[in-house]
Amino acid sequence: MPEVPAITLAAWRLQLTSVLLGLGAAHQWRGLSADDRARTLGSAAWLAGSGACLAVHFGAWVWGLQHTSLTHSLLMVSATPLLLAALALATGSPISRGEVGGALLGLAGAVVLSVGATGGREAQAGLAGDLASLLASAVMVGYLSVGRRLRQWMPIFIYAFPVTGSAALALTLGGLALEPVTLLGSGSHGSLGWLTSAHYAPWVLYLALGPGIVGHTGFNTLLRYLSPLTVALAFQMEPLVGSVIGWAAGVMSPPGALTYGGGALVVVATIFVTIASADRERQEEAGKATAAKQELVPAASWESEDCGAAGGLGGPGRGTAGQEDEEAQRLLVARGSPS
Numbered sequence: 001m002p003e004v005p006a007i008t009l010a011a012w013r014l015q016l017t018s019v020l021l022g023l024g025a026a027h028q029w030r031g032l033s034a035d036d037r038a039r040t041l042g043s044a045a046w047l048a049g050s051g052a053c054l055a056v057h058f059g060a061w062v063w064g065l066q067h068t069s070l071t072h073s074l075l076m077v078s079a080t081p082l083l084l085a086a087l088a089l090a091t092g093s094p095i096s097r098g099e100v101g102g103a104l105l106g107l108a109g110a111v112v113l114s115v116g117a118t119g120g121r122e123a124q125a126g127l128a129g130d131l132a133s134l135l136a137s138a139v140m141v142g143y144l145s146v147g148r149r150l151r152q153w154m155p156i157f158i159y160a161f162p163v164t165g166s167a168a169l170a171l172t173l174g175g176l177a178l179e180p181v182t183l184l185g186s187g188s189h190g191s192l193g194w195l196t197s198a199h200y201a202p203w204v205l206y207l208a209l210g211p212g213i214v215g216h217t218g219f220n221t222l223l224r225y226l227s228p229l230t231v232a233l234a235f236q237m238e239p240l241v242g243s244v245i246g247w248a249a250g251v252m253s254p255p256g257a258l259t260y261g262g263g264a265l266v267v268v269a270t271i272f273v274t275i276a277s278a279d280r281e282r283q284e285e286a287g288k289a290t291a292a293k294q295e296l297v298p299a300a301s302w303e304s305e306d307c308g309a310a311g312g313l314g315g316p317g318r319g320t321a322g323q324e325d326e327e328a329q330r331l332l333v334a335r336g337s338p339s
Contacts, residue, residue, distance in 0.1 A: 001203065004188040005179035006063035011171035012194050012204050013058060017212030018165040024157030032158070040158055046146055047159070051166030053143035059171055061136035068129025076133030078110030080140040080232040081273075087141060094284060098276025099229055102269045106233045109265030112258055113236065140235075144228035151224040160217050227277045233270040 001009055032040070065073045081103040088095035150159050172191050175181050181189055186196045194200040219231050 001188075001200065002066060004193075004200075005175060005181060006066050007059050007171055008175035008179055008181050008188075008191060008193075010055075010058035010062040011168055011175050011191065012200070013062075013207045013212070014054075014164055014168035014171065015192070015194075016204055016208035017216075018161065018168045020208060020213055021157055021161040021164055021217065025161035028155045028157045032155070036153075040154060043150060043154070044162075046150055047162045048166055050143055050146040050150075051163045052170065053139040053146070054163055055167035055170040055174075056139045057136045057143060058167065059174065060132045060139070064129040064132030064136060066129070068126045068133065072130050073133045074113065075110060076130055077137045078107065078113075078236050079134060079137040080144070080235065081106050081229055083138055083141050084144070084229045084232055094280060095229075096276050096280040099227075099273050099280070102233070102273030102276060103229060105272065106236055106266055106269035109262045109269055110236050112262030112265060115258055115262075140232065141228075144223065144232060147220055147223045148228050151220060156217065156221050156224075160220050164212075164216075226274060230270060230274045230277060233266060233273055236266045 004012070029037070061073070061077060064076070085095060085100050085103045087093070089100075147159070147163075175191055176183065181191050181193070183191050185191070185193055187193045187200065190196070194204040219234060222231050222234070
C-alpha cells in the first residue's frame with residue numbers, strides 16, 4: 001500500500017491489533033491479584049518505553065521500505081540478532097560463542113531470504129531508507145529486552161495491550177502531525193481511513209490477525225521462555241511466512257528455492273542459538289550453586305573450630321553448662337565446711 005503515508009500505514013497496522021489485545025487484557029486483568037495489579041501499574045514506565053520502541057520500529061521500517069529496495073530493507077531489519085550479540089559483548093553481559101555463531105548464521109539466512117524474496121532486484125535503493133530500516137532493527141533490541149524482563153511474570157495480554165496500544169497512539173498522532181492526513185479522512189487520507197474503505201479494511205484485518213496477534217504476540221509469549229536473541233532470529237522467518245501466506249492468498253508468486261533455503265538457514269540458526277543459550281544458562285546456574293557451597297564451607301569450618309576450642313577449655317564432654325555445675329559444687333562444699 002505505497003499510496004498510504006508511511007507513519008499512518010504503520011499506525012493502521014497496530015490500531016486493530018490493539019483492540020483485539022485489549023479484549024484479552026480485560027479478561028486477564030479480572031483474574032489478577034491485587035499485588036500483581038499494583039506491580040503492573042508500577043511497571044508503567046517500562047511498558048511505555050517498550051511501546052515507544054515498537055512505534056519507532058514500525059514507523060521507521062515502513063518509511064524505510066518506501067524509500068529503499070525490499071532487499072535492503074529486509075537486510076537492515078534483520079540486523080537485530082547481531083546488534084543484540086554486539087550489545088552483550090560490549091556490556092559484558094553473558095553470551096556464548098555458540099550464540100554469536102548462531103547470530104552470524106542467522107544473518108546469512110537473512111541475506112538468502114532477502115534475495116529470494118525480491119529475485120535479486122535492487123531498484124530504488126536509497127541511503128535514507130537503509131538508515132531508517134537499520135534504526136527499526138536497532139530499537140527492536142530495546143523492545144525485546146524489556147519484553148524479556150516483564151514477561152517473566154506479566155501475563156501476555158496485560159503486557160502486549162499497553163505496549164501495542166501506546167505504539168498505535170503515538171503513530172496515529174505522528175501521522176496527524178507530519179503527514180497529509182486528517183482524523184476523519186477516508187481511505188489513505190485518514191488516520192482511521194481503513195475503517196471506511198472496502199479496499200484497505202481486509203488488509204488491516206489480515207495484518208491484525210496474522211502478523212499482529214499470531215506473529216508479534218506469539219513472539220512476546222516466547223520471551224518468557226527464550227532469550228531475546230532466539231526470538232530475534234525467529235522474527236527473521238517473516239519473509240518466508242509472508243511469502244507463503246501471500247501465495248496462498250493469490251497475491252504473490254510461490255516462494256522460490258532461495259526463500260526456502262534462507263528460511264532453512266534461519267531455522268537452523270534459531271535452533272543452534274536456543275541450545276547454546278540453554279547450555280550457557282545451565283552453566284551459569286551450576287556456577288552459582290558452586291559459589292554458594294564455597295561460601296557455606298568456611299562458615300561450617302569456623303563453627304567446628306569454635307566447638308573444638310570450647311571442648312578443649314572445658315574438657316571432654318564439657319561446655320559452659322559443665323563449668324557452671326563445677327562452680328555450684330564448690331559453693332556447696334564451702335557452705336558445708338566448719339568456719
